[in-house]
Amino acid sequence: MAHPAFLYGTAWKEERTAPLTRLAVEAGFRGIDTANQRRHYFEQAVGEALEGIYREGKLRREDLFLQTKFTYAGGQDHRLPYDPGADYPTQVRQSFASSLEHLRTDYLDSYVLHGPSVGRGLGEADFAVWREMEALCQAGRTRVIGVSNVNLGQLRLLVESAQILPRFVQNRCFAVNYWDRDVRRYCAERDIVYQGFSLLTANVHALGGPEIVGMARRHGKTIAQLVFRFAQQVGMLPLTGTTDPRHMREDLASSSFDLGEDELREIEAVGAR
Numbered sequence: 001m002a003h004p005a006f007l008y009g010t011a012w013k014e015e016r017t018a019p020l021t022r023l024a025v026e027a028g029f030r031g032i033d034t035a036n037q038r039r040h041y042f043e044q045a046v047g048e049a050l051e052g053i054y055r056e057g058k059l060r061r062e063d064l065f066l067q068t069k070f071t072y073a074g075g076q077d078h079r080l081p082y083d084p085g086a087d088y089p090t091q092v093r094q095s096f097a098s099s100l101e102h103l104r105t106d107y108l109d110s111y112v113l114h115g116p117s118v119g120r121g122l123g124e125a126d127f128a129v130w131r132e133m134e135a136l137c138q139a140g141r142t143r144v145i146g147v148s149n150v151n152l153g154q155l156r157l158l159v160e161s162a163q164i165l166p167r168f169v170q171n172r173c174f175a176v177n178y179w180d181r182d183v184r185r186y187c188a189e190r191d192i193v194y195q196g197f198s199l200l201t202a203n204v205h206a207l208g209g210p211e212i213v214g215m216a217r218r219h220g221k222t223i224a225q226l227v228f229r230f231a232q233q234v235g236m237l238p239l240t241g242t243t244d245p246r247h248m249r250e251d252l253a254s255s256s257f258d259l260g261e262d263e264l265r266e267i268e269a270v271g272a273r
Helices: 015-028 043-055 088-103 124-138 154-159 183-191 201-206 212-219 224-234 245-256 260-269
Strands: 007-009 032-034 065-070 108-113 142-148 168-172 193-196 236-240
Touching: 007 015, 015 043, 032 193, 043 088, 065 088, 088 108, 088 124, 108 124, 108 168, 124 142, 124 154, 154 183, 168 183, 183 193, 183 224, 201 224, 212 224, 212 260, 224 236, 224 245, 224 260, 236 245
Parallel strands: 007 032, 007 236, 032 065, 065 108, 108 142, 142 168, 168 193, 193 236
Antiparallel strands: none
16 A cells, blocks of 8 residues: 555553554554554554454554564663574564564564664664565565664665665654755655654744744644644655544644645744754
8 A cells, every 4th residue: 555644653652552543543544653662662552453443344454554663672671572692684583573463464564674773874783684674575574664763874875785775764853954854855866755753742942933833823723733734745754643632633634734835945944043
């Protein structure tokens, strides 16, 4: 399936993960983002919610876009989804199999490397992991692969060495650097879809000024709707992790209006002033 215009992010929800995943799907979200990283995600609870929805006949697996991630041991707590003593390709295979089991599925729509193993450049581990992710993609276990939490230099290195290019790049998106404009431009030139997360929480100060508040009022929309519509219009696939059912519906309604070119430029520059 083609990816939806909006993703529901399931990080940091703990025991509320299953009911909130269900609420998000009932509100209309058809894309779910998670990770096999028990420290910040409860992937198994996402699967439990989806299994209930399938069982009730409300949706089928193919109606949903499911994305999860492989996370290195450095980003995990003690609840590891693989043998930390195994080589990296084995860790990927074990984590992937665990994700399929958690999510009650036999394939993924998108499988993402949760972040490089090093802060600058890429390490040998990253190339080994990517090759194994490519093998999963070639075998049809996941439809596409992607990478998260990368800077432009790391992304360039990955693209130059990859047999299968990342279909998605998922980054925390800061208004202070023009909403990650350099990475977004690089992605756009290569038909890579940029997924932006923390669009609201990372930019609270930038979004509270009179320009943004006034623009939202003129459109009769919330600031969140303004930001998500901006994201969509500049080619971004936004994530929201809201726990409020009303906000879920409002966020999905972001695509019901359009911002002008001047307004897009104003929002893009709002944090960089």
